[in-house]
Amino acid sequence: MNLSEREDLPMEAIRTLLRARPRVDLETDCPHLMTVALSISKGASESVRRSASDHLDTCETCREAVRLFHGAESVGSDMDGGGPIAAAEPRGRDAPVRTLHWKVSAIAAAAMVLAVLSVLLFPSRRTSETEPGPEQQLLLKGEEDRFFVAIGRGAARFTAEPFERLVTGDRLGMFYSARRAGHLMVVNLDSAGNLSLLYPAGQETSAEMRPGTRISLPDGAIVREGTGCEWIVAVFSEDPLLVSDVNESVRQAERRDSPCTLDPTIAKARTLRVLPFTR
Amino acid sequence: MDGNALVEGLKKGDNESRLVFWQRYYEEVYPICARILKSPANATDVAVDLLSDFMNHYVHQLSDPGALHAYLRMMAIRRATTYRNRSAKSVSMAVELEDTNGANPEEIAHWLTLVPRLEGCLGALSPKARQALRLSFGHHQTHVEIGHEIGGSKQYIGRLIKQSLKALKRCMESPLTSRTDRMDEVTR
Numbered sequence: 001m002n003l004s005e006r007e008d009l010p011m012e013a014i015r016t017l018l019r020a021r022p023r024v025d026l027e028t029d030c031p032h033l034m035t036v037a038l039s040i041s042k043g044a045s046e047s048v049r050r051s052a053s054d055h056l057d058t059c060e061t062c063r064e065a066v067r068l069f070h071g072a073e074s075v076g077s078d079m080d081g082g083g084p085i086a087a088a089e090p091r092g093r094d095a096p097v098r099t100l101h102w103k104v105s106a107i108a109a110a111a112m113v114l115a116v117l118s119v120l121l122f123p124s125r126r127t128s129e130t131e132p133g134p135e136q137q138l139l140l141k142g143e144e145d146r147f148f149v150a151i152g153r154g155a156a157r158f159t160a161e162p163f164e165r166l167v168t169g170d171r172l173g174m175f176y177s178a179r180r181a182g183h184l185m186v187v188n189l190d191s192a193g194n195l196s197l198l199y200p201a202g203q204e205t206s207a208e209m210r211p212g213t214r215i216s217l218p219d220g221a222i223v224r225e226g227t228g229c230e231w232i233v234a235v236f237s238e239d240p241l242l243v244s245d246v247n248e249s250v251r252q253a254e255r256r257d258s259p260c261t262l263d264p265t266i267a268k269a270r271t272l273r274v275l276p277f278t279r
Numbered sequence: 280m281d282g283n284a285l286v287e288g289l290k291k292g293d294n295e296s297r298l299v300f301w302q303r304y305y306e307e308v309y310p311i312c313a314r315i316l317k318s319p320a321n322a323t324d325v326a327v328d329l330l331s332d333f334m335n336h337y338v339h340q341l342s343d344p345g346a347l348h349a350y351l352r353m354m355a356i357r358r359a360t361t362y363r364n365r366s367a368k369s370v371s372m373a374v375e376l377e378d379t380n381g382a383n384p385e386e387i388a389h390w391l392t393l394v395p396r397l398e399g400c401l402g403a404l405s406p407k408a409r410q411a412l413r414l415s416f417g418h419h420q421t422h423v424e425i426g427h428e429i430g431g432s433k434q435y436i437g438r439l440i441k442q443s444l445k446a447l448k449r450c451m452e453s454p455l456t457s458r459t460d461r462m463d464e465v466t467r
Contacts, residue, residue: 018416024358038346068360069353
């Protein structure tokens, strides 16, 4: 048919085409999607987040929905206020909320003195945009490796979010989730470029890591005086890595102070988790 | 009308709540769909379907109004992405055409060639006209029901749909070069 020619279309043909326009029927919608949505809303309670996280462990439909949500949000737009999850705003401004639990017992027996703390970004969402996303990121079981920092501040216990503001005296505990065994190392970088090995303390290579969910690390930290941006970098790998090599790579990584971003490239790392903090 | 009252009203089928809900959330959901689908016509379809399905079905599963905003955003992204990734849109339309009209394969093939044209011409209609057409032809709603959702009397919706169909007909019958000009009488 030559589209440039005039064609008399019966009105019924137009009506038929309108009726036949495609429709997305999500017959597999999970009734718990509401809980999942609530858990990424501002002000969601810890119990809701826990419930959503537990549900996500067993529901591919909801996991896919969350993956799509974060993927679309990370592209962002002015109209819906989206932005990269990796550059999310601090809590209190629709920042991502973690669905992690923090156990008091996770605070390490060995305390380390930190000059500065770095914030940890979840790198899979990093884009060139810097506007923060309005809603939090759910961590999905099934993603390769995850790393979390828990904060003890006075009597309060909570899980750190990207760009969390740290206070001198905060006690930090760390834990991870991984689907496969491997090795793990955690380092800290301050705004002055000082590096500290957080885990495994005193060792020269990364430590063996077993697969599991929310496994506490034996080492922890106490926050000391500092200013500016800080980052904690968790390096997951199949084989042990030298602390000196990782330190060098992190030291050379591109970093910015507004917002606090660090983009390391570490050879032979299977996953990098970078959590930014502010002082 | 606050969130709790709105959700309670929707659950009861209150017309004012339906209107408030539509006016409040269509403008939130549509841009998300448009960003993903890059097509005003398709974005309208997905947004309308989502809001209509929510009001008529999913609202009863909503136990906490605080989840509404995030839920609608999440579903908009999910539905729009699913729509975009459909690999057999023409096939599904062919099935629809055959099922509803008993059209023969030649007619179906011909009508399918009109799909891109229809999509373009729909995109040139006003947002309200697109919503009305979708609710009428996609959801088989009466003019009264449509008016309760997007606003307007039964008579207004009837005129809107009638004029929109005429505009679509003119647009689709026009040679390609003048198609945009033919839509200058689009109903607003």
